[in-house]
Amino acid sequence: xxxxxxxxxxxxxxxxxxxxxxxxxxxxxxxxxxxxxxxxxxxxxxxxxxxxxxxxxxxxxxxxxxxxxxxxxxxxxxxxxxxxxxxxxxxxxxx
Amino acid sequence: xxxxxxxxxxxxxxxxxxxxxxxxxxxxxxxxxxxxxxxxxxxxxxxxxxxxxxxxxxxxxxxxxxxxxxxxxxxxxxxxxxxxxxxxxxxxxxxxxxxxxxxxxxxxxxxxxxxxxxxxxxxxxxxxxxxxxxxxxxxxxxxxxxxxxxxxxxxxxxxxxxxxxxxxxxxxxxxxxxxxxxxxxxxxxxxxxxxxxxxxxxxxxxxxxxxxxxxxxxxxxxxxxxxxxxxxxxxxxxxxxxxxxxxxxxxxxxxxxxxxxxxxxxxxxxxxxxxxxxxxxxxxxxxxxxxxxxxxxxxxxxxxxxxxxxxxxxxxxxxxxxxxxxxxxxxxx
Numbered sequence: 001x002x003x004x005x006x007x008x009x010x011x012x013x014x015x016x017x018x019x020x021x022x023x024x025x026x027x028x029x030x031x032x033x034x035x036x037x038x039x040x041x042x043x044x045x046x047x048x049x050x051x052x053x054x055x056x057x058x059x060x061x062x063x064x065x066x067x068x069x070x071x072x073x074x075x076x077x078x079x080x081x082x083x084x085x086x087x088x089x090x091x092x093x094x095x
Numbered sequence: 096x097x098x099x100x101x102x103x104x105x106x107x108x109x110x111x112x113x114x115x116x117x118x119x120x121x122x123x124x125x126x127x128x129x130x131x132x133x134x135x136x137x138x139x140x141x142x143x144x145x146x147x148x149x150x151x152x153x154x155x156x157x158x159x160x161x162x163x164x165x166x167x168x169x170x171x172x173x174x175x176x177x178x179x180x181x182x183x184x185x186x187x188x189x190x191x192x193x194x195x196x197x198x199x200x201x202x203x204x205x206x207x208x209x210x211x212x213x214x215x216x217x218x219x220x221x222x223x224x225x226x227x228x229x230x231x232x233x234x235x236x237x238x239x240x241x242x243x244x245x246x247x248x249x250x251x252x253x254x255x256x257x258x259x260x261x262x263x264x265x266x267x268x269x270x271x272x273x274x275x276x277x278x279x280x281x282x283x284x285x286x287x288x289x290x291x292x293x294x295x296x297x298x299x300x301x302x303x304x305x306x307x308x309x310x311x312x313x314x315x316x317x318x319x320x321x322x323x324x325x326x327x328x329x330x331x332x333x334x335x336x337x338x339x340x341x342x343x344x345x346x347x348x349x350x351x352x353x354x355x356x357x358x359x360x361x362x363x364x365x366x367x368x369x370x371x372x373x374x375x376x377x378x379x380x381x382x383x384x385x386x387x388x389x390x391x392x393x394x395x396x397x398x399x400x401x402x403x404x405x406x407x408x409x410x411x412x413x414x415x416x417x418x419x420x421x422x423x424x425x426x427x428x
Contacts, residue, residue, distance in 0.1 A: 003204050003403075004410055008197070025260075026194045028203055030409035031416065042190050045183065046267070065133045 008057040009035040011042075013049035021053050029054075112137045124325050129255035132198040140324055144254050145199050147326065152192035153210045153217040155185045157391050161225045162234060170228060177274045178231060184271070188264045195256040211396050219377060220307050222385030229282055229289075229296035235275015237297075237304040237342065243268055244338045245308065248328035276345065283349045290350070297346065298354040305369070306377045308335040314374075336366055343367045 006028035012021035024043045029035035035054040044052070063071060079085045088095050116135050123130065130136055159182050166182065169175035193203055209215035220238055225231065246268070249261040282293040309331040312318060321327040329337075346353055357370030379385065 003406065005202060005204055006406065006410070025191055026197075027190070030406075031413035034409060034413075042187050045180075045187060062133065065131065065135075 006030060007035075009039070009054040010057050010060060011035075011039040012053040012055070013039075013043060014051040015049050016047075021051065024048075026057060027054070121324075124253050124323075127325075129258065130253055131255045139320070140326070141199050143321060143324075143326060144257065145196055145201055148192055148196040148199075148257055148260075149201070149206045149209070150216050150218075152189045152196060152206065153215055154221065155189035155192060156210075157217045157221045157395065159185045159189075160391055160394055161221055161223070161387075162231060164225050165228060165231050168228070169231075174278070177270075181235070181271050181274065184267050188260075188267070191260040191263060192257075195254075195260045198256045207399065211392070211399055213383070213392060216381065218307060219380040219385065220303050221391060222380050222388045223299070223303050224387050226299075227292050227296060229279070229292040230300070232275050232278030232282060232293065233296035233300040235271050235273075236279050236345070237275075237300050238307070239268060239271040239275060240342060241304050241307045241338050243272060244334055244341070248334075251325075251328060253325040279349055279351075283351065293349065294351050297351050301354050302372065302376075303380075305335055305339070305372055306374075306380075308332075308338070310374065310377070339367045339369055340365075 007030065008026055008028055009032075010026050011024050013024050014021045027035055027038040027042055029038050032054060036052055039052050039054055043049070075081070117137055120130075120134075120136060120140075130140075162178060162182050162185075166175060166178050169178050193206055196206060197203060206215070210217070225234070243265065246261055246265050250258055250265055252258045252261065279293050279296075282289040284290075309315060312330045312332045315331055318327065318330055322330070343353065343358065355370045357368070359368055360366075361368050380388070383389075
């Protein structure tokens with residue numbers, strides 16, 4: 001008997017530290033409410049978080065690994081975007 | 096743990112891959128880069144990983160059964176809470192691993208179906224029965240101890256989602272081994288009968304625990320390819336020796352003896368040398384003829400069948416709510 005596939009959700013958790021929600025894994029669930037419940041049971045058994053997001057996996061658009069160079073290589077040639085590119089005389093102090 | 100899948104054949108088709116892509120892939124592996132789900136990878140790498148990760152997941156799920164057997168009979172509330180938490184962790188670990196396997200293009204339903212149909216393997220260790228409470232101590236100490244030994248190197252395995260799942264699992268699992276050892280220690284400091292129970296459990300679990308690392312390197316044909324691709328980082332025999340060296344002094348501290356007359360400390364190398372493993376027994380259990388193989392699969396089939404109506408109802412309920420929400424949206428427009 002072929003079962004109907006249970007939808008897949010990506011799980012994001014914000015830890016106590018006040019950082020942004022971070023991807024921790026995925027769960028299968030029929031709807032958002034059950035996905036939250038499953039994410040809580042699966043990914044927060046030891047006080048890992050204070051807030052959970054679940055997002056249907058199918059709703060995520062991702063960049064193609066093949067485009068990696070085209071997308072990210074240009075920043076390598078732009079050192080002027082970093083503070084260390086600029087010279088400030090030592091006597092001016094910390095800036 | 097439960098990487099016995101790495102010893103089975105199927106990595107034969109590397110020659111058919113695009114040589115340029117293969118070379119780039121292997122250069123990334125050599126540079127210790129992680130391979131991620133959408134990256135190009137050789138088919139044999141993908142198949143090896145699906146088999147290995149799903150077998151690992153199945154082992155976690157089936158591994159809940161021998162211990163679950165004792166939850167209602169744990170000797171104290173403290174022990175019961177710990178065992179319940181451990182078994183729940185194993186369910187969680189199975190789910191992390193299924194999710195990692197699914198990133199390689201298989202569905203959860205296919206993986207579960209393979210297990211229930213008896214086409215997928217799981218670790219040989221879970222086909223042994225848990226006859227007394229001491230077995231729960233021995234499983235935590237020896238089986239989880241062996242698993243941790245095997246899993247720590249997997250935190251650096253080349254496939255990103257598998258490595259990340261393993262990091263999480265290793266962090267959670269160290270309590271499993273410690274609670275097992277604590278059970279053994281309590282029994283060994285108890286009455287003569289309690290200590291005898293601990294000794295009996297060690298006698299029964301020692302050799303199966305050593306078998307968990309899989310066949311000797313000489314017979315493990317695919318270790319080389321898996322090591323080349325950094326799916327596997329140490330050989331079966333190296334990990335087994337590491338486990339014996341760590342575990343024997345712990346057993347002596349308990350005042351127990353190991354069921355191996357040939358076990359002796361080798362001063363020259365600093366290793367504990369052990370006797371021959373009965374690989375015939377290992378093959379028999381892996382082939383489906385261990386003491387509990389039929390019972391384990393039967394229990395999984397029953398649980399899956401009895402849960403079918405819940406899954407159907409949840410999907411039907413979600414579909415109904417979606418239809419109502421859509422209808423309201425149309426009405427509002």
